[in-house]
Amino acid sequence: MVFSALSEKLQETFRRLRGKGKLGEKDVDEALREVKLALLEADVNFRVVRNFINRVRERAIGQEVMDSLTPGQMVIKIVHQELTKMMGEKAEKLKSSDRPPTVYLLAGLQGAGKTTTAGKLGGLLKNQGRRPLLVAADVYRPAAVKQLEVLGQQLDLPVYSDSGRDPVTIATGGVEKARQTQRDVVIIDTAGRLHVDAELMGELAAIKEAVEPEEILLVVDAMTGQDAVNVARNFHEQLTLTGLILTKLDSDTRGGAALSIREVTGCPIKLIGSGEKLDGIEVFHPERLASRILGMGDVLTLIEKAEANVEAEQAKALFKKIQKDEFTLEDFLDQMRQVQKMGPLDQILGMLPGIKPKQLQGLEFNEKSMKHLEALIQSMTPEERRTPQIINASRRRRIAKGAGRSVQEVNRLLSQFEQSKKMMKQLGKAGKGGLPKLPFW
Amino acid sequence: MAEGLVARLKTSLDKTRRKLLAPLEEAVRFHKKISPEFYEELEEILITSDVGYATTMLLMEKLKAKVRAEKAEDTAVVQSYLHSIIMQVLSAASPPELDGAEPLALLVVGVNGVGKTTSIAKLTEYYREQGKSGLLVAGDTFRAAAIEQLGIWAERIGVGLISHQAGADPGAVAFDGISAANARKVDVVIFDTAGRLHTKVNLMTELKKVHRVISQNLGARKLVNLLVLDATTGQNALEQARVFHEAIGVDGIILTKIDGTAKGGIVLPIVAELGLPIIWLGIGEQTGDLRRFDPQEFATALLAEDDD
Numbered sequence A: 001m002v003f004s005a006l007s008e009k010l011q012e013t014f015r016r017l018r019g020k021g022k023l024g025e026k027d028v029d030e031a032l033r034e035v036k037l038a039l040l041e042a043d044v045n046f047r048v049v050r051n052f053i054n055r056v057r058e059r060a061i062g063q064e065v066m067d068s069l070t071p072g073q074m075v076i077k078i079v080h081q082e083l084t085k086m087m088g089e090k091a092e093k094l095k096s097s098d099r100p101p102t103v104y105l106l107a108g109l110q111g112a113g114k115t116t117t118a119g120k121l122g123g124l125l126k127n128q129g130r131r132p133l134l135v136a137a138d139v140y141r142p143a144a145v146k147q148l149e150v151l152g153q154q155l156d157l158p159v160y161s162d163s164g165r166d167p168v169t170i171a172t173g174g175v176e177k178a179r180q181t182q183r184d185v186v187i188i189d190t191a192g193r194l195h196v197d198a199e200l201m202g203e204l205a206a207i208k209e210a211v212e213p214e215e216i217l218l219v220v221d222a223m224t225g226q227d228a229v230n231v232a233r234n235f236h237e238q239l240t241l242t243g244l245i246l247t248k249l250d251s252d253t254r255g256g257a258a259l260s261i262r263e264v265t266g267c268p269i270k271l272i273g274s275g276e277k278l279d280g281i282e283v284f285h286p287e288r289l290a291s292r293i294l295g296m297g298d299v300l301t302l303i304e305k306a307e308a309n310v311e312a313e314q315a316k317a318l319f320k321k322i323q324k325d326e327f328t329l330e331d332f333l334d335q336m337r338q339v340q341k342m343g344p345l346d347q348i349l350g351m352l353p354g355i356k357p358k359q360l361q362g363l364e365f366n367e368k369s370m371k372h373l374e375a376l377i378q379s380m381t382p383e384e385r386r387t388p389q390i391i392n393a394s395r396r397r398r399i400a401k402g403a404g405r406s407v408q409e410v411n412r413l414l415s416q417f418e419q420s421k422k423m424m425k426q427l428g429k430a431g432k433g434g435l436p437k438l439p440f441w
Numbered sequence B: 001m002a003e004g005l006v007a008r009l010k011t012s013l014d015k016t017r018r019k020l021l022a023p024l025e026e027a028v029r030f031h032k033k034i035s036p037e038f039y040e041e042l043e044e045i046l047i048t049s050d051v052g053y054a055t056t057m058l059l060m061e062k063l064k065a066k067v068r069a070e071k072a073e074d075t076a077v078v079q080s081y082l083h084s085i086i087m088q089v090l091s092a093a094s095p096p097e098l099d100g101a102e103p104l105a106l107l108v109v110g111v112n113g114v115g116k117t118t119s120i121a122k123l124t125e126y127y128r129e130q131g132k133s134g135l136l137v138a139g140d141t142f143r144a145a146a147i148e149q150l151g152i153w154a155e156r157i158g159v160g161l162i163s164h165q166a167g168a169d170p171g172a173v174a175f176d177g178i179s180a181a182n183a184r185k186v187d188v189v190i191f192d193t194a195g196r197l198h199t200k201v202n203l204m205t206e207l208k209k210v211h212r213v214i215s216q217n218l219g220a221r222k223l224v225n226l227l228v229l230d231a232t233t234g235q236n237a238l239e240q241a242r243v244f245h246e247a248i249g250v251d252g253i254i255l256t257k258i259d260g261t262a263k264g265g266i267v268l269p270i271v272a273e274l275g276l277p278i279i280w281l282g283i284g285e286q287t288g289d290l291r292r293f294d295p296q297e298f299a300t301a302l303l304a305e306d307d308d
């Protein structure tokens, strides 16, 4: 869960702060100390953190806050505003050239995820009605060209390669090929390289000069540590980047590198990648991430996903049942099926306000575990499904046997059911209290 | 080792040394006498090396205790104090025997893109130079062209490769791999695996299965589980180590990409909190770019006086 530990920490601090009627300089400093620690633990660069804290402190101990009736809230607002500012104020789209083909050049350290991202980006643009060509300009790593070719096949996209040639020739050849074959976007995958490798950095500059890309995108692993600032600064100085793509956001990294890199380069984070599947790429929304860090939940993303996937009527009925305490295991199964359509359960729930990361542990579901879940619930009597409280040890054994699963799995299912009921109730309350309403309540 | 290699290792370590040395020396020279500001600068140096907040505080506490005990006043002595404290932390875990006569099975694991396959190529070359026979097993059946990547290394180095089709069951490949290694009486068999985030329960379960298949068919072989970590990674590396260790029991760590500007300070909390030994350093993309991790040298590389 991205940023989860960080947001948990901050939520705690802010809960304390919220309760305060009057705020002294000491309160502000204490709270900011927590913010600082949280950011450092999240891998935000030391100096970036220091600047950030100074900015917030200056505003927080100013008149604005001290005179306000709810100073705690004001500090939170300032932290949130500054954090959002730091990540770029709004989502930014990839630019298109008015003289096609538009060229996107991907660059980054070894193992950042460039090739996979090239494929994902190709897929994304194809879905938007564009006609991308992938260009394999990593001539160094064994089988890198083959890797892109396989991705091209999976996506049904053409891949240009020219073994034996140098990357600059391949890049220009790719753009030429796109022109001849009416492809309107060219995505150039390049070899991973160290930002201090003068020769290879020179090669990228040469590619840039030869093909004049519309976007030069630095692909960065979200798990990067303190060194992110050095990497980003070097790439930016030598290539003048136009944007960043953050990868591996499906990990549990706190992702502070994103903040550092933003601060150092001033380039917007344009896209984020998560997962190894080729559809795992989406537009980056800075304010959503800031909200999430501050424990307000990524409600906007959730609403979009819910609207796209959940049948509203059904969801509404489900929610009524929860409020009336009529939520049964069958409903639970239904709910799981619905939620599963939106994406991985832990990710979905992680976007909700007020959900602590700890509550999400063990909630990773896939198709197989859905099947097991179904089998277990089907092995129950209708009465058991309606009133799970009656499921005692001997019933548990019978249910397990009937489903061909273990008793532990029955236990886990029942505790997940309780957990889920609790969370849904909690959310119901949140929906009433000022937070944006989700479409189904 | 070839002479070019030695020179290269030296340059690479010098670079690591300079990374930490420069700011530390600057602080020593600027402050002369130990003060709260001086301590703050040391904290900054450690944190920006990815040592992490908690471990930095731990090191600083130890340092301050030592300074008090010795009644030290000059910043100049701090360097050697810090060196011995870091040494102490890094020496807490000792690596398994990897150079004996016993035949080995190495299972190489880690998250995506850290350098597993490349490290396997380096290890293969390392054992080949010792005159040992090797066999590689292409257990990454998931990522596009991963099998081909390992195959190219196997061919270049001149060792055998056991592989199945893309998408095949990694457990089945592992079984064929360990069986072939035993039948051919190979000295060192190395298992490549697909990159997997430690947060993916299903993939970790799959890894446990691969591990089980190998350990149940070891014969006289010793199994060593090697976790590959990227030195560029921040605090998340600690979490990676924790979860992989829980899943299969990690015997040692390969820290890659130390040839960049990342300082690899994350190894300190990993050794301190998990007790896992760092065994190898990856210092480049070629088969010769592998260096045995030595706590003394690493601590020196981080802090010591530049001696040339």
Ligand SMILES: Nc1nc2c(ncn2[C@@H]2O[C@H](COP(=O)(O)OP(=O)(O)O)[C@@H](O)[C@H]2O)c(=O)[nH]1
Residues within 6 Å of the ligand: A110, A111, A141, A192, A194, B110, B111, B112, B113, B114, B115, B116, B117, B118, B119, B195, B256, B257, B258, B259, B260, B281, B282, B283, B284, B285, B289
């Ligand atoms: N600079 C540097 N690059 C490395 C090192 N180890 C691996 N790489 C590069 O990192 C990238 C990913 O390596 P690979 O072995 O494919 O990672 P895997 O996905 O974990 O198997 C490749 O471009 C390697 O050449 C190292 O020690 N230093």
Ligand SMILES: [Mg+2]
Residues within 6 Å of the ligand: B116, B117, B118, B140, B146, B192, B193, B194, B195
């Ligand atoms: Mg690999």
